[in-house]
Amino acid sequence: MEFDALMLSRIQFAFTVAFHIIFPAFTIGLASWLAALEFNWLRTGNPLYRTLFRFWVKVFAVSFGLGVVSGIVMSYQFGTNWSRFSEFTGNVLGPIIAYEVITAFFLEAAFLGIMLFGWEKVGDRLHFFATCMVALGTLISAFWILSANSWMQTPDGFAIENGKAVPVDWFKAVFNPSFPLRYFHMVLGCYLTTAFAVAGMSAWMLLRHPHDAPEAKLAGSRRSLSMALWFATLFVPVQILIGDLHGLGVLKYQPTKLAAIEGNWDRMSNMPLRLFAIPDEVAETNHYEIGIPKIGSWVLTHAFDGEVPGLKEVPPDERPPVWPVFFSFRIMVGIGFAMLGIGLWSLYLRWKGTLFTNRAFLTAAMIMTPSGFGAVLFGWFTAEIGRQPWVVYGHLRTADAVSPVSAQAVGSTLIIFIVVYAFVFGFGSYYLAKLLRRGPDPVEDMRGDDLGKRPKRPLSVPDEGLEGRPGHRAQPAE
Template sequence: MFGLDAFILARIQFAFTVSFHIIFPAITIGLASYLAVLEGLWLKTNNPVWRSLYHFWVKIFAVNFGMGVVSGLVMAYQFGTNWSGFSQFAGSITGPLLTYEVLTAFFLEAGFLGVMLFGWNKVGPGLHFLATCMVALGTLMSTFWILSSNSWMHTPQGYEIHNGQVVPVNWFEVVFNPSFPFRLLHMSIAAFLSSALFVGASAAWHLLHGNNTPAIRRMFSMALWMALIVAPIQAFVGDMHGLNTLKYQPVKIAAIEGHWENPPGEATPLLLFGLPDMEEERTKYGLEIPKLGSLILTHSLDQQVPALKDFPKEERPNSTIIFWSFRIMVGMGLLMILMGVLSLWLRHKGTLYRSRPFHHFALWMGPAGLVAILAGWVTTEVGRQPWVVYGLLRTRDAVSGHSDLQMSLSLLTFIVVYSAVFGVGYYYMVRLIKKGPEPVDHLPSSTTGTPARPLSAAGESLEQEKP
């Protein structure tokens, strides 16, 4: 396929499936906690606006959750089918960690999800709120175990190697490996920001279409407070994560910065833009700020950052890719901070719900969190190359022995099936968002009636969508 061998096709296939998958957990992690907040506010104030928002977003949460589970199962099978060398080498570490995720997070979510989605009219409000909180906790626990497993692949510790296989000797060190705390915080906050931008964009769409109800205003306001407060925190956590990466994966930092060599006695500049060339071993058309690279990465004006030429060619990741993926991630983060600051200014002026240019900005920022997550994962995973377990197992040694034809056909199948199945899911979700929250006088009772059915929510009422 396009002249690519089975190894490259296997990498593309996994990148394709994981890119589809990560979108859904990112939204469900944030929405689950958002739903817990909405229901808690309703129980505390008895304000029907909070209940209206809960019923609206729980339907969208259900669609995301279902698609996330389906796409996640496919990834798990790929470890055995396409990356059998990795499974044989590190399965004794990653297998139990993923099992712990199933035994804790997945079982917790499965146990309470039915009550959360269908039990509104069947159980008491306290028990229903508990179910919502448990589902939110389950999404965070799932993040914990997945990030622990992936982080161990970046900074492995707590193991020994016997007969060519990894054997765990200290599970505490395995789970709490050096990069895990920073990556867990970074990804969790990214999920909350992605959900906030998703909620804010949905509200902005309704405001632009004249739907200026109390429910729309509340969810717009909450999303913008989240961006204002959490986006700067994410920048601080990202800085700590960068310092950790500099310590344990310095070649990745050199590739991210497009930094090739250190002249004696000179501090490292920050390359804002440029085009790293892996063959010529230089970054063309570079726009740099002197000494700023040293200041950001070492918090000093004289220490040098490791350069790509300090490492053998075969151990260098592709700087051309991660140089730009990192800048896309940072660019999205700066736009989030800008949106939060602008929202504060508009609140002060009293025009937050009337500023159409800002509403357009918030609408276009809707996918920014997901774009930043995808760019961040590209930076992380491409930056780890050529290792699948850093310093222990090369990616080429982890791939299964499939032919080029087999990998081409399976990749094409994934592209067709994913585009069809998840395309329908996206379309359905957009219709739900356009429908908007129900008026408070149309809400189901909390004690009578039949349970809400989120997967059949786009029925007759969707034919009456607002313009």
């Protein structure tokens, strides 16, 4: 492996995008989670929901800020390290990315301040509207970013003039063949990432206290755990179904990527479902293969005798690296089925009445806290590495997209990024850990005539009461 400017640019972009994606993957779901909490508070008047909102909005604020910082760094690399890519795709991707800024980022920026700091200054319904607008902004942002990335995977609605991609049909460019399923798959993945993060953190908070601790200390964690697990139980099967449909699209539009995912070297009409193998790109075969006969063809084509393409159908220089694609996909799928198992286990414990007291389950839920992040990352590894050697599938190779810069320049900036990211994200993670260690305020602390107690800092954790708020109806914690 030669660490030239191309390789270092790829490493640098992979490093920054891997850091960046974990924050949108969390905040997209967390914004909707906050909207759901506030809606339930307005609907029921139960102070527990507002207590949870006060807690999770601080986690959202820190995560959102870290995501913005890492996103700015990533976007600059299109011009510094990938200028030829920008030159080729600028007429198509430039307007799409601009629409993301105009329609999503401005919307989030306009209402984020109200959501974070405005509850004591605006009415309850206006504050809820602001929260919904922030949640909507995250979904719109995901729409444009996924459209741009999907166009790179399955480009459509363009022509090449003077060596540049020029749009000829914006509808086809935006709603390119892989976009709809990739968008829903990604957004639902973000929601599940948040659900398992919330469930895991709530399980950790419950494990820190005995199950017979005062209800005021446990109510918030129990409610968060229950809501998050209900969502996960209902929507993990939906995500698996969407993933299956997305696989049919990959078979149709990116057959070489699918062949790498399955480690399939020769076209087969009865391909086994390969559970494990060690692909050998030199010998063009697999070692130590473990599989279930014919099931692979059925999963991929919905027919036992369905044909699956092989890697040998294209020259070696048009194949992606096989083993990272092969294993990334299986790790992602394994995490998905682990999520399904947690959801089914939670249903059984609800029926038994021990969801909040079964320490084995709470420990498993806590271990699953980062599972959504892992699934998102390994899913992106599969999609992006599987697209190689193309940066725009079938039209522009990655090697032809890099800027004419020196390896020394890229290597030095990569080192700087590693140091700065370690510093910035280290402190961000430390602050998040402090918030999570404290946990939600006891519900009893949110009652009483103490609205005059304001935080000295906007994101500190004050004891704020609810009595006297317009429309508040005090109810016991559930």
